[in-house]
Structure formats: C-alpha cells, structure tokens
Amino acid sequence: MTVAGVGEFGLIDRVTARLTYGESCLLGPGDDGAVVAAPDGRVVASTDVLVEGRHFRRDWSGARDVGHRAAAANLADITAMGATPTALLVALCMPAELETSWAEELADGLGAEAAKVGASVVGGDMSASPTLTIAVTALGDLADRAPVVRSGAQPGDVVALAGRTGWAAAGYTVLTRGFRTPRLLVEAFRRPEVPYAAGPHAARLGATSMIDVSDGLLADLGHVAKASGVAIDLHRDAFEVPRQMRDAAQALGVDPYTWILGGGDDHALAATFPRSVALPAEWRPVGRVTDGAGVTVDGAAYDGPAGWDHFR
Amino acid sequence: MTVAGVGEFGLIDRVTARLTYGESCLLGPGDDGAVVAAPDGRVVASTDVLVEGRHFRRDWSGARDVGHRAAAANLADITAMGATPTALLVALCMPAELETSWAEELADGLGAEAAKVGASVVGGDMSASPTLTIAVTALGDLADRAPVVRSGAQPGDVVALAGRTGWAAAGYTVLTRGFRTPRLLVEAFRRPEVPYAAGPHAARLGATSMIDVSDGLLADLGHVAKASGVAIDLHRDAFEVPRQMRDAAQALGVDPYTWILGGGDDHALAATFPRSVALPAEWRPVGRVTDGAGVTVDGAAYDGPAGWDHFR
Numbered sequence: 001m002t003v004a005g006v007g008e009f010g011l012i013d014r015v016t017a018r019l020t021y022g023e024s025c026l027l028g029p030g031d032d033g034a035v036v037a038a039p040d041g042r043v044v045a046s047t048d049v050l051v052e053g054r055h056f057r058r059d060w061s062g063a064r065d066v067g068h069r070a071a072a073a074n075l076a077d078i079t080a081m082g083a084t085p086t087a088l089l090v091a092l093c094m095p096a097e098l099e100t101s102w103a104e105e106l107a108d109g110l111g112a113e114a115a116k117v118g119a120s121v122v123g124g125d126m127s128a129s130p131t132l133t134i135a136v137t138a139l140g141d142l143a144d145r146a147p148v149v150r151s152g153a154q155p156g157d158v159v160a161l162a163g164r165t166g167w168a169a170a171g172y173t174v175l176t177r178g179f180r181t182p183r184l185l186v187e188a189f190r191r192p193e194v195p196y197a198a199g200p201h202a203a204r205l206g207a208t209s210m211i212d213v214s215d216g217l218l219a220d221l222g223h224v225a226k227a228s229g230v231a232i233d234l235h236r237d238a239f240e241v242p243r244q245m246r247d248a249a250q251a252l253g254v255d256p257y258t259w260i261l262g263g264g265d266d267h268a269l270a271a272t273f274p275r276s277v278a279l280p281a282e283w284r285p286v287g288r289v290t291d292g293a294g295v296t297v298d299g300a301a302y303d304g305p306a307g308w309d310h311f312r
Numbered sequence: 313m314t315v316a317g318v319g320e321f322g323l324i325d326r327v328t329a330r331l332t333y334g335e336s337c338l339l340g341p342g343d344d345g346a347v348v349a350a351p352d353g354r355v356v357a358s359t360d361v362l363v364e365g366r367h368f369r370r371d372w373s374g375a376r377d378v379g380h381r382a383a384a385a386n387l388a389d390i391t392a393m394g395a396t397p398t399a400l401l402v403a404l405c406m407p408a409e410l411e412t413s414w415a416e417e418l419a420d421g422l423g424a425e426a427a428k429v430g431a432s433v434v435g436g437d438m439s440a441s442p443t444l445t446i447a448v449t450a451l452g453d454l455a456d457r458a459p460v461v462r463s464g465a466q467p468g469d470v471v472a473l474a475g476r477t478g479w480a481a482a483g484y485t486v487l488t489r490g491f492r493t494p495r496l497l498v499e500a501f502r503r504p505e506v507p508y509a510a511g512p513h514a515a516r517l518g519a520t521s522m523i524d525v526s527d528g529l530l531a532d533l534g535h536v537a538k539a540s541g542v543a544i545d546l547h548r549d550a551f552e553v554p555r556q557m558r559d560a561a562q563a564l565g566v567d568p569y570t571w572i573l574g575g576g577d578d579h580a581l582a583a584t585f586p587r588s589v590a591l592p593a594e595w596r597p598v599g600r601v602t603d604g605a606g607v608t609v610d611g612a613a614y615d616g617p618a619g620w621d622h623f624r
Contacts, residue, residue, distance in 0.1 A: 026354060027459055027461070030461075030462070030463075030539065031393065031459070031461050031462055032358060032388075032389040032390075032392040032393055032462075032522075032523060032524050033356040033357055033358035033389050033390055033392070033393040033395070033450075033452065033459070034356070034357050034358070035354050035355070035356055035357075035393070035454070035459050036354065036355050036356075036357055037353065037354060038350030038353055038354055038355045039353055040353075041349065041350055041351055041352075041353060042338060042347050042348065042349060042350055043347070043348050043350045043355045043451065044345040044346070044347055044348075045345055045346050045347075045348055045399065045401055045434065045435060045449070045451060046344060046345035046346070046401070046435060047401040047402070047403045047435060047436050047437045047447075047449060048403070048437050049403035049404075049405060049437045049438075049439050049447065050439075051405055051439050051440070051441045053442075054439060054440060054441065055439070076344075077344040077345050078344075078345055080344040080345070081343065081344055081345040081347075083345070087357065089357055089358070089359040089449055090359070091359045091360070091361035091403070091447035091449075092361075093361060093363055093443070093445055093447075122357065123357060123358060123359060124359050125359045125360050125361045125447070126361075127361050127362075127363050127366060127367070128363070128366060129363045129366065129443050129445060130365075130442065130443050131405070131441050131442050131443035131445070133405055133441060133443070133445050133447075135359075135361065135403035135405075135437070135445075135447035137357070137359060137401055137403075137449035138345075139355065139357060140345065142347070147339055147343070147345070147347050149339070149343050150342070150343055150344075151342075210344075211344060212344050227342065
C-alpha cells in the first residue's frame with residue numbers, strides 16, 4: 001500500500017496510532033496544535049532537516065534507522081543547550097508511491113529514540129513531494145537553569161567531549177565505498193549513540209559553553225571559538241583510535257583522524273569548563289581554551305577536511 | 313549569487329542579519345537551540361510544510377509572498393487553539409542554484425507576517441535539496457486558558473466564522489487558468505489575510521471548539537463534527553458571494569460556492585459557541601451544531617468538492 005493509496009488522513013491515523021506520549025505531552029496529535037509542558041516558563045526549540053540523498057539513503061538505512069537518526073540529531077541540539085528534551089514535531093514530505101510501511105517504521109524510530117529521553121512525537125504535518133524530506137523540531141526544558149551557549153568559553157577553560165566522534169563518518173565512508181561492514185561502524189552511521197544525559201549534567205557542573213558535534217569536531221569547536229572570541233587547542237593524544245576504526249582506515253587508505261576530528265553525525269557533545277570543575281567520567285578532557293582565534297591540534301593548524309557545508 | 317556560492321554558513325548569516333526578534337524570543341539564532349518564553353508553563357506547537365509545485369509556484373508567488381503564506385499557515389494553527397503565537401522555526405530546503413535573494417526575501421516575508429502578531433523567527437535549519445521545501449514550526453502562549461480543541465462542539469451550539477473563505481481558492485483557480493487578474497483574488501492566494509486576534513478572542517468568549525480552515529470549510533468542519541461526535545449544518549445564506557468573486561466565477565464557469573465551502577488557504581477560523589454567547593462582529597454565525605454526524609448545507613449533503621488531500 002502506498003501513501004497516496006491510504007491518503008493524507010489515513011496515513012496520519014496509521015502513524016499516530018503507533019505513537020505513545022510522554023509526561024510533557026499535555027495535548028497530542030489531532031488538533032491544530034499540540035500542547036507541551038514548559039515548567040520553568042521557557043522552552044528550548046531547535047529544528048533540523050534530513051533530505052534523502054544528502055543526509056540519508058534508503059539503500060543504506062532502514063526507515064526505523066532514519067527515524068532514530070532524525071530524532072537524535074534534534075534531541076542532541078536540545079541537550080547541547082543543557083536542556084532535557086520534551087517533544088518532537090515532524091514534517092514529513094514523501095513521494096506518493098512510498099510504501100506506508102516506510103512512514104510507519106520511520107515514526108517507530110522517531111518515537112523510540114525520543115522515548116530514550118522521556119520525550120515523544122506530539123505533532124507534525126505530511127505532504128507529497130518528489131524528495132523524501134524529514135524536518136524535525138525538538139522542544140526542551142531548562143529546569144530553571146540558564147541555557148549553555150556557544151559564546152561563553154574563557155581562556156584557561158578545559159575543552160571536554162562526551163560521546164564519541166568519527167564512528168559515523170567511518171561508517172559513512174565504508175558505505176560510500178560499497179561495503180556493509182565493519183558492522184559496528186555502519187551501525188554508528190545508521191543510529192548515532194548520543195550521550196543525552198551529559199548535556200544537562202554539564203550545565204549543572206557549570207559548563208561555560210557547549211555544542212552538539214554535527215558538522216565535525218574542528219568545525220563545531222570553530223563555532224565555539226568564534227562565538228566566544230577565543231582560541232581552542234586540541235590534544236591529539238586525547239583521541240584514541242579504536243581498533244575497528246584503525247583497521248577500517250588502513251583497509252580504506254584513510255587517516256582515521258580525518259574521521260575523528262572532521263566527521264560529524266555521531267552527535268557527541270563538546271563543552272568547555274572552568275579548570276576548577278572536577279569532570280565526571282562521561283566528560284573526557286581533550287583540549288584547552290586560550291587567547292586568540294581558531295582551532296589548532298597540538299598547537300598547529302590541522303590540514304584535514306574541516307567539516308561539512310550542507311550546500312557543497 | 314546562488315546559495316551554493318555563499319554556502320550554508322554564509323546564507324545563515326545573511327538571513328539572520330535581516331531578522332528582528334520579538335519580546336518572547338529570549339535567545340535567538342546562533343546556538344544549537346533558541347529559547348522562547350512560555351509564560352504559563354505550557355507551549356502550543358504546530359508544524360506545517362509547503363512544497364514547491366504542490367503548495368506554491370515560484371512563477372505565481374514571489375519569495376516574500378511565499379514567506380507570508382508559510383508563516384500565516386502556521387500562525388493560524390496556533391490562534392485556532394486560542395493561543396497567541398510567540399515564535400517560528402523554519403527548515404528551508406533549497407536547490408543549490410537558487411539565488412540567495414530568494415531565500416532572503418522569503419525570510420523577510422516570514423518575519424513580516426510573524427511581526428503582525430508580535431512573534432519572530434527564532435531559529436531554523438537549511439539544506440540543499442532538489443525540491444524547494446519550507447517546513448515551519450510555530451509556538452504560542454495560551455495565557456492560562458485551556459486550549460480550544462476540535463472535540464468540544466455541543467448540539468445547540470452556534471457555528472461561526474472569522475475571516476473569509478473562497479478567496480484564495482478563487483485566486484488559485486484564476487492562476488491555474490493562466491490569468492493574473494482579478495488582482496484581489498490572486499493576492500488573496502499569495503498572502504492570506506488571517507483574523508489572528510479572533511482566535512484568542514474566541515477562547516475568552518467561551519468557544520467550545522475551533523479549527524483553522526486550511527483544507528476547506530466543509531472538510532475542516534467535518535473534522536470538528538467527527539472529533540465532537542456531532543453534526544453541523546451550514547446556512548448557505550450566511551455566505552455572501554462578493555462581486556469580484558461572482559464575476560470571476562461566471563467568467564471561469566465555476567460555482568463560487570465550491571470556492572467558499574470547499575476551498576482552503578484563506579486560513580479563516582471556524583468555531584462553535586454556546587447559544588448564550590453574544591458574538592462580536594468578527595465572528596459571523598454561519599450554522600448550527602445538532603445531534604448526528606457529518607456536515608450538511610441547509611440540511612442536505614453538499615455535492616461539490618469536499619476538500620483537499622495532500623497526497624491526491
């Protein structure tokens with residue numbers, strides 16, 4: 001059965017029947033708008049869009065995988081502000097000949113990823129389109145804390161990383177070369193493992209700045225350095241190359257640090273902390289904030305690919 | 313200059329430089345998420361997507377028009393819940409060869425329409441895509457009131473309409489036949505005139521149900537009737553056919569009531585009120601709620617086109 005066959009309202013009924021709603025969802029789908037709890041009188045909101053052929057391929061990722069990744073990309077943005085995600089809204093544009101099962105499994109993936117943080121899909125919109133497109137808006141709750149922005153890094157701060165980088169990029173390279181293994185890398189591309197709890201933890205610990213690593217560590221720390229008017233120096237020794245990644249890099253003729261320092265899509269969180277903060281295990285020190293501008297590795301400019309521009 | 317030429321971050325800089333921010337915007341673009349005021353501890357959220365070739369055509373509407381309409385469609389959903397809009401987030405997918413001026417003028421239209429209700433564009437995302445697509449999420453504030461949902465209509469209630477219907481549909485028909493006039497109808501399609509204030513007013517007056525007329529009056533009142541478990545009967549005499557519309561209908565060989573009763577995209581608001589409520593001029597009585605199911609016109613089934621399915 002295709003989405004054109006069941007029609008807009010039929011598909012909305014099928015998809016919403018599969019969703020479950022978290023505590024923050026005060027009014028779910030079925031009206032002109034949803035109502036979501038915003039307990040401290042503010043709401044954090046972020047939008048990310050995934051376009052077929054640009055952010056995902058249906059022959060590389062299942063519908064459920066794409067749902068997990070679309071949700072993860074947005075939930076990570078909310079946690080990078082130090083907030084806890086509460087809700088997702090999803091605009092889904094689909095070719096009329098798409099199987100309804102694809103849309104249903106996408107919804108399952110979105111819902112399952114959101115449920116990891118107690119959030120839920122509370123609303124959305126659907127339209128036919130020649131290009132399969134998933135635009136997700138995530139909402140979140142700051143729990144009376146100030147948002148952790150990109151502009152607060154101070155010279156002397158420690159740069160720390162929660163989660164991993166390079167895995168999704170390695171999986172992407174594996175897929176582009178026509179391989180389906182190592183499975184661990186490919187799965188990292190299909191469904192990122194985001195350290196969601198580390199975002200609000202960092203806010204409580206007193207992080208001075210934070211960002212979701214989606215364009216690549218060097219590029220994203222470049223955004224922090226620019227917004228804060230500081231320089232950031234990373235310590236290459238802080239990044240261990242895992243065995244599977246080293247083996248794949250060798251087999252594919254790639255420097256694994258181009259994945260680790262330049263690859264996005266794992267949705268790690270990078271933050272800066274005053275030196276006085278005792279960092280818990282989930283936050284691994286990887287560099288220092290200094291006076292100046294730009295991002296260096298062991299004091300020198302890094303000459304690998306710097307990051308990802310969605311028009312190039 | 314094309315969007316690929318200036319690149320993702322260059323275009324984001326150009327667009328955000330044109331935006332202004334309302335009172336509800338506590339933290340605007342430039343971080344992983346925006347922060348928006350939600351004074352009563354809840355936020356209303358709604359998402360609507362516009363796809364080129366399906367919802368708009370670049371040869372029929374300028375970029376600024378498309379921005380106005382994309383914002384209006386979302387802001388209307390918020391007001392139909394009885395809430396006041398506070399913020400918009402916009403996911404914009406564009407062909408790499410699109411002129412940057414198109415994206416900039418789109419942002420101007422979005423911002424100008426949002427400013428009518430004191431809201432502003434607080435964040436978004438951009439990506440290249442073969443299909444020009446604009447997904448907008450609107451947020452709003454209920455000011456301590458309960459949301460007005462679709463399921464509250466009661467037998468005996470008065471059905472009332474704020475704003476106009478059929479104008480945008482008439483303009484759309486004019487454009488599909490290759491004409492550019494009457495200008496009044498074409499402009500109604502390009503930039504709907506939404507009775508934003510009527511939504512919160514209706515909530516304060518005690519409306520029992522409300523909906524944004526986007527699929528067509530009969531179709532949208534059908535959603536209300538179904539959700540409320542009631543029947544709705546419209547009085548045809550309550551709908552005057554304006555002169556320009558009558559003339560265009562005659563010239564094009566169309567029954568103007570197919571526009572008035574079946575056309576969406578003007579974003580009128582339809583609501584039901586207890587008979588005891590004294591309706592202000594902006595809310596025009598057009599029918600009655602009764603026991604039963606479905607929507608009729610003067611007691612009989614209406615045999616014109618019933619509404620709009622976005623996959624058909």
